[in-house]
Each structure stands twice: as C-alpha cells, then as structure tokens.
Amino acid sequence: MSELDKTLMEQLNDLQSIIVSKALRCNIFLPFGLDLLNFEIVYTDNVPLGAPAATDYERIYINPNSHIFKLATGDLTQRCILTFLLCHESFHPKLFHDKRRGKRDPELWNIACDFVINLLLSKLERESKDVCPSSPLVDMKVDKIDDILIDDRFDNMIEEEVVRQVK
Numbered sequence: 001m002s003e004l005d006k007t008l009m010e011q012l013n014d015l016q017s018i019i020v021s022k023a024l025r026c027n028i029f030l031p032f033g034l035d036l037l038n039f040e041i042v043y044t045d046n047v048p049l050g051a052p053a054a055t056d057y058e059r060i061y062i063n064p065n066s067h068i069f070k071l072a073t074g075d076l077t078q079r080c081i082l083t084f085l086l087c088h089e090s091f092h093p094k095l096f097h098d099k100r101r102g103k104r105d106p107e108l109w110n111i112a113c114d115f116v117i118n119l120l121l122s123k124l125e126r127e128s129k130d131v132c133p134s135s136p137l138v139d140m141k142v143d144k145i146d147d148i149l150i151d152d153r154f155d156n157m158i159e160e161e162v163v164r165q166v167k
Helices: 003-024 030-038 067-071 078-094 106-131 159-166
Strands: 040-043 053-055 059-062
Touching (some): 030 078, 078 106, 106 159
C-alpha cells in the first residue's frame, strides 16, 4: 500500500468514526449507527462487480477508489458519500435481502433492492432534516448523487414488486 493509500485509509477510518458517532446521536439514524458498530468495514479495491460498496451480511466492503468518490464536489463531500454507502449496505441485512431472494436472478434482485434502499434512505434523510433543519447530524445528500439507482416510480413498493417492474 502506498503512502497515499495509507493516508486515504486513515482519512476514511476517521470519517467512518464521525459518521457512526453522528448516527448514534440521531433518532432517525440510530439503528444504522448501532448496526455499523457490528459490521467489520473493509476498505478494498476488490469489491465484486467493480461496485463502490457491497456486503456479505457480516462485513461491508467499500472501494475508496470507486468512481462514486470522484463525485465528491462542493457540498457533496466524501463524508456524504461514505455515509450513504455505509447506510445503504447496512440496509441489505436489515431488510433480509439474502433470505428473501429465493431463486430470483441475483443481479436483478440486487438492482431491485438498491432502488428500494435508495428511496428509503432519501426519505429518512428528508425526515432527519425536518427534525434538525439547521444542522442535520446525518447528511448524505442522496438527491445530489447522480450515479445511484433511484426512481420515484418504485416509491412505496417492496423489492418483490420492483423486481417484476425492472425485468
């Protein structure tokens, strides 16, 4: 690992600590903070399918060299993106995506799950801003991340319904 990589890892570990601490202090995101304390967070370039993040339901894998971190400009910071990725990946086990997939195509199922999670995170973020409008503790700026699966057509649908729509 190069010196730059070590610096990046230290920076991401520091951001991760801040994110977890803030989530633990926000009623809406408290479950995420508690969950993140139980996950091993692994920073690696070796995330399946070149994804920015993934989970095996025991660990969360984050690719710090992923294209999504390059989106960090202006008020969409690395911390916003890392917060989004950590919360997103921790949502998969909460919603039992591994157990509910059944015999469905894994890639199609994951796409449907991502649509549902991203809509839920967007709603949770809006609710947290309503609670603390001047200074929300957890800030992801989901609406500013262009490169995620989010579509209001799937609002209020569960994964099984979304998977039928995206086939």
